[in-house]
Amino acid sequence: MLAEYGPFFIQLGLAIVLAFAFLKGAALLGPSRPNRIKQMPYESGMDPIGTARTRYSVKFYLVAMIFIVFDVEVVFLYPWAASFERFLDAGVGLEVLGVVTIFVIILAVGLVYDIKKGGLEFD
Amino acid sequence: MDLTQSFSSLGADIIVSAPLVLTMVMGLVIVVLDAFRRNHVATPWIAALTLAFGLVMEITRIGAASGTAYYDLLRVGGMAAYVNALIFGSGLLTVILARPYLESIGHHIGEVYALILFASTGMIVLGTANSLITIFVGFETMSICLYILTGLVRTNQGATESALKYFLLGAFATGFLLYGIALMYGATGTMYLHEMQSAVGDHQTMFRSGVGLLLVGFLFKVSAVPFHMWTPDVYQGAPTPLVGYMSTASKSAAFASLILVLYLALPSTQWIGVVAVIALLTMVIGNVIALAQTNVKRMLAYSSIAHAGYILVGLAAGSPEGYSGALFYLLVYTVMNIGAFGVIALLEWDGTQGSEQSLDSLSGIGYKKPLLAWSMVFFMFGLAGFPPLGGFIGKVAVFGPAIHSGLTWLAIVGVLTSAVSAYYYLRVLVVFFMKESNPDVATDNITFSVPGMSAAVIVLCVIMLIVLGIVPTFLDVTASFFDGNMLATLP
Numbered sequence: 001m002l003a004e005y006g007p008f009f010i011q012l013g014l015a016i017v018l019a020f021a022f023l024k025g026a027a028l029l030g031p032s033r034p035n036r037i038k039q040m041p042y043e044s045g046m047d048p049i050g051t052a053r054t055r056y057s058v059k060f061y062l063v064a065m066i067f068i069v070f071d072v073e074v075v076f077l078y079p080w081a082a083s084f085e086r087f088l089d090a091g092v093g094l095e096v097l098g099v100v101t102i103f104v105i106i107l108a109v110g111l112v113y114d115i116k117k118g119g120l121e122f123d
Numbered sequence: 124m125d126l127t128q129s130f131s132s133l134g135a136d137i138i139v140s141a142p143l144v145l146t147m148v149m150g151l152v153i154v155v156l157d158a159f160r161r162n163h164v165a166t167p168w169i170a171a172l173t174l175a176f177g178l179v180m181e182i183t184r185i186g187a188a189s190g191t192a193y194y195d196l197l198r199v200g201g202m203a204a205y206v207n208a209l210i211f212g213s214g215l216l217t218v219i220l221a222r223p224y225l226e227s228i229g230h231h232i233g234e235v236y237a238l239i240l241f242a243s244t245g246m247i248v249l250g251t252a253n254s255l256i257t258i259f260v261g262f263e264t265m266s267i268c269l270y271i272l273t274g275l276v277r278t279n280q281g282a283t284e285s286a287l288k289y290f291l292l293g294a295f296a297t298g299f300l301l302y303g304i305a306l307m308y309g310a311t312g313t314m315y316l317h318e319m320q321s322a323v324g325d326h327q328t329m330f331r332s333g334v335g336l337l338l339v340g341f342l343f344k345v346s347a348v349p350f351h352m353w354t355p356d357v358y359q360g361a362p363t364p365l366v367g368y369m370s371t372a373s374k375s376a377a378f379a380s381l382i383l384v385l386y387l388a389l390p391s392t393q394w395i396g397v398v399a400v401i402a403l404l405t406m407v408i409g410n411v412i413a414l415a416q417t418n419v420k421r422m423l424a425y426s427s428i429a430h431a432g433y434i435l436v437g438l439a440a441g442s443p444e445g446y447s448g449a450l451f452y453l454l455v456y457t458v459m460n461i462g463a464f465g466v467i468a469l470l471e472w473d474g475t476q477g478s479e480q481s482l483d484s485l486s487g488i489g490y491k492k493p494l495l496a497w498s499m500v501f502f503m504f505g506l507a508g509f510p511p512l513g514g515f516i517g518k519v520a521v522f523g524p525a526i527h528s529g530l531t532w533l534a535i536v537g538v539l540t541s542a543v544s545a546y547y548y549l550r551v552l553v554v555f556f557m558k559e560s561n562p563d564v565a566t567d568n569i570t571f572s573v574p575g576m577s578a579a580v581i582v583l584c585v586i587m588l589i590v591l592g593i594v595p596t597f598l599d600v601t602a603s604f605f606d607g608n609m610l611a612t613l614p
Contacts, residue, residue, distance in 0.1 A: 087129075090129070092129050095129070095130040109154055109155055110154075112155060113154050113155065113158040
């Protein structure tokens, strides 16, 4: 039973090792010229000085929401891609592709709307 | 699983559900159109044409035999066509009423019409659902669009408050609904309504808990007591013509779905007691609190709570006559409420925002805007249930079956509370016609003119209300949906 999960644990281990390897590798190989601005928490983000209750742009939420939409899209596409071969074998590959295309088009309409309405413009 | 036949019926399904598919596609078209041509003049008319097409198509199919589409997920024809026609009709009248209103308050934005189309899509999916999954998908699609429409006037604090309230409470109700669906599925192992009763087996307790939670979700949507708290606030804050849409179309969809659940999944009579008590509370509390309201929209909100109670009386009867009476009442209620909110929306143009419009500010308006005021006479008498208007026949159609099912006490309370309701409905007319105009509110120099299209919609509602009261064939139509066994048509 547990042995069936072997590949999963191997992948988990690889992921952890790789993550640390990238972090450490970047620190070892990359140039390091720290200055005051670079060392601030949330570099390039909000200024961490002053009260936490300041007003900031609602665009952060827009980006987060758009991200979730496309994240969910990918989540839906994974099982579809994984079972696509079975649909091909059954001879309905074209139809299934059509259905998924409709799904992607609907989400693309959302993206077009978002861009045209200036949802991704920061000013 | 054999996949070769997966798409064999898709073409036929799309054809029988063409109004649903078209509404969704046109909603997307409006979204794209609005992205490139902001607030284009044609946007409301695209929406109106789509809804009109759906209305005509569904009306022609009311007589057709009921069937299912998309692997039994949705019902089509017969009762489903009737409910869809209600939703399309309500949406169409609302679009025509809302366009000049939204222009006058400076919120004429294209998205409104896309949202109305998407909400209609969700309502159709909910009102014709044959499976718990479809119920949930329709429920959410409808609700999310309505939350946005409620908070349309973002700059108005009251509107934002009511939208947030609606959203938080609605999300909570959705949680109940979803939990109920999970328990019902757990007890029966099926999502299809018509398979539930035979599949319950010895999981009765779990099934009943599930149905109870499911009912909470539905009763919230139809604003039945004790889940009615959101209604007055939301109706007060939202743009007035859109309130007409929310209060009629979403109720039609939720009640139709509830009827399908009760009729298909719970044919036993064990739920009569629960629904009867809720109906009693809803009628009494809705009507009594409405007596004390001075704000017009809040008064109409409590009135719509009371009407949900009357419709629940038909459901509590638990018989096909009761269900068909409730379906007929939904039609009458749609006509009356769209009309009443339409009149209030048009009268708002004297500069008083709808959310603050009190009855006093409308005193003496009957002589300045006779068409609107006289239409309001019909709507008020209809809502109070005076013969020969549709409201009277509707009440007969829901109270009669309740008496046949042995719920005489409930029918008596219903009639008594309708008598109480006459007080606050007729008070509107007293204020309109028998009071001097209030010097504090400058109704003397009203200059607004009523757009022809809006006036036509109001007059159409009046005519419909009279026709429904004197032509009895509509009741035969709703009764025919339950002729024979609706289950027999299922595979």
